Amino acid sequence: MRNKDEKKRDAICRAAIDLIQSQGFEDTSMSKIAREAGVSPATIYVYFENKEDLLNQIYIRVKREMSSAIMEGFDQGITIEEQFRTAWFNFYQYAMENPVDFAFGEQFANSPLVNRVSKDEGEGYYGPLIEMFELGKREGIFKNVPLGVFSAFVFFPVIGLIRNRNDEKLVFGKEMLEQVFQIAWDAVTE
Amino acid sequence: MRNKDEKKRDAICRAAIDLIQSQGFEDTSMSKIAREAGVSPATIYVYFENKEDLLNQIYIRVKREMSSAIMEGFDQGITIEEQFRTAWFNFYQYAMENPVDFAFGEQFANSPLVNRVSKDEGEGYYGPLIEMFELGKREGIFKNVPLGVFSAFVFFPVIGLIRNRNDEKLVFGKEMLEQVFQIAWDAVTE
Amino acid sequence: MRNKDEKKRDAICRAAIDLIQSQGFEDTSMSKIAREAGVSPATIYVYFENKEDLLNQIYIRVKREMSSAIMEGFDQGITIEEQFRTAWFNFYQYAMENPVDFAFGEQFANSPLVNRVSKDEGEGYYGPLIEMFELGKREGIFKNVPLGVFSAFVFFPVIGLIRNRNDEKLVFGKEMLEQVFQIAWDAVTE
């Protein structure tokens, strides 16, 4: 029983994510989600309060998956530089390989349907990353700037890269990518 | 007959921009735009072919305003470093002061309603900026990376900054801002 | 859940037919049909894909009723002349008594909304009639002309009669009607 429930909940989320990716935000209706998930429209309302609630839960889910992907290989006793490198390439790879989830998160950031609470909860998974940054600052590795500035120069450029890549058919070889990483590293270190 | 009223065209655009900002892309309908602009829904179709046309025209308009703001004070015979500094602070200031137009451009990037042509036309206004970058590369000032990488580390961080600022109530003093600019400069120069 | 209500489907069809008759094809909108049928406009779309589908289904329905009325008393082993007489008077009576459905079929013939398939399906019910005609030709009773010519002189005059009757307040007594039938019979027999 419990199993069955969660499967259905998953199916609905998955259907929604797929549709948003393939058809865009505007053309993703509750009925289409229901059809894609193989359930009745009314069934969605058994699992989610309304569309806003569904989207918020999906947002959190995507964020969780994203953050755990980014922080893979983090807990070992590796140096800060190695942690940074790991996180950055993880992020790059995830953004490249999961344009679905990624674009989804992007779309969300600008949607009034995603409320504060969800955003905060979404950000909550990055604990280890934040600790790394704070430690690095104390150790004099990173520049002494607020966290927001840090992420603005480390992760946002990747977002820009991907978007520009889509527009300009930019492709990065291994060396170029290493070079780009170096730029990010140079930017935030003393 | 009455002459086509440029003021009315403006009012419609303005109404659309305001609504997209305050309600989001999805919830901005033609009738709402009409009501906000104080005209009949049918009147919009006197000035614009359809919704897509309206949005594209607005996109181009916003981009044009944005680009001319960014490149203000560009044509004099100033050094590349001064040009860079000018553009960056212009961009920062514009993004701060015009969150409406800015968010608007953001929203657009992900909408299927904005077509290639409009996007290209939107990008077309940045000629001087591109020339500056190319010249700087030849002179050995900037790193030898593609344009897309350049903008990813110069302008996208500002976008991230603004977004983080909105979320975290981050405020930058003059010194901090200078420091952030320095990071951008460090990132792309040899 | 509630089961799809055949009564509701009928009510919608009936409302559409009545409106088309009384207001004409052009002025029969989906909302008017809905109001007339006592349902919400959206409900129509539960039962029919769109307006075209609704009209096609109605067309087929009317054609089916019409054809079965025309061919009533056909299957017994009666002579071709008796079959012809039966069909002709059936047709005349149906056209007289069901001006609504009849005019409906008429209106349809000129509408681009009624597709080939529906027209063909509509024609498909006249099998026995066509057989009668072919047999009669082989037996030398009917003139050797294509089916289209046959129907043009047998059934279309009735349509003309009805239309002229409406315009001129023509009324036929029993004898006159017999005489008209005789004309049709004379026209197509050797």
Next chain:
Amino acid sequence: MRNKDEKKRDAICRAAIDLIQSQGFEDTSMSKIAREAGVSPATIYVYFENKEDLLNQIYIRVKREMSSAIMEGFDQGITIEEQFRTAWFNFYQYAMENPVDFAFGEQFANSPLVNRVSKDEGEGYYGPLIEMFELGKREGIFKNVPLGVFSAFVFFPVIGLIRNRNDEKLVFGKEMLEQVFQIAWDAVTE
């Protein structure tokens, strides 16, 4: 001045007829007519009271052209049979060659927009035809049936022929056509 007026009035009518033929009744709007005629929508209202008036005037115009075409070669001192033959073939030819005007007349017959007056005026041009029929009846050539019956068996079959032809790709050679005419003649003569 007078000349100019009439030219414009003609252009509007012509545009309307063409559009109704090519796009169908439903898709022929006043603005489209105006564009096709090269005038402003408002100008139509200088010449016609409203859409209904425009359509009625067109109806009458088409009917007049049609009737004069049908009765071409009528006034000489020819026999009734020759008159009949002339009229019938004229009608057939006109219907074949002017599907535009013809379909237009057809469409009109079922439209509530065409009022009694216009219909009556439309019928008024057939005087000579009616006289021929009445004379033929008195001379014992034609069967003694009302005018409505006469036209139902003489002209309506042609309408049916054309419609069936469109549906079945029926084509008539010279001989077949002569045969069809003979059927019409047989039908109404003693």
Next chain:
DNA sequence: AATGAATGAGTGTTCATTCAT
């Protein structure tokens, strides 16, 4: 828990017509 039917409110868009010049 699960569902298909049902719906009022809304969508983007076009219409016949009038207004102001």
Next chain:
DNA sequence: GATGAATGAACACTCATTCAT
């Protein structure tokens, strides 16, 4: 007389959501 601008009302259709089972 002639016009392009302007419009309220309507169009076909879809939406997120609730109802009845």
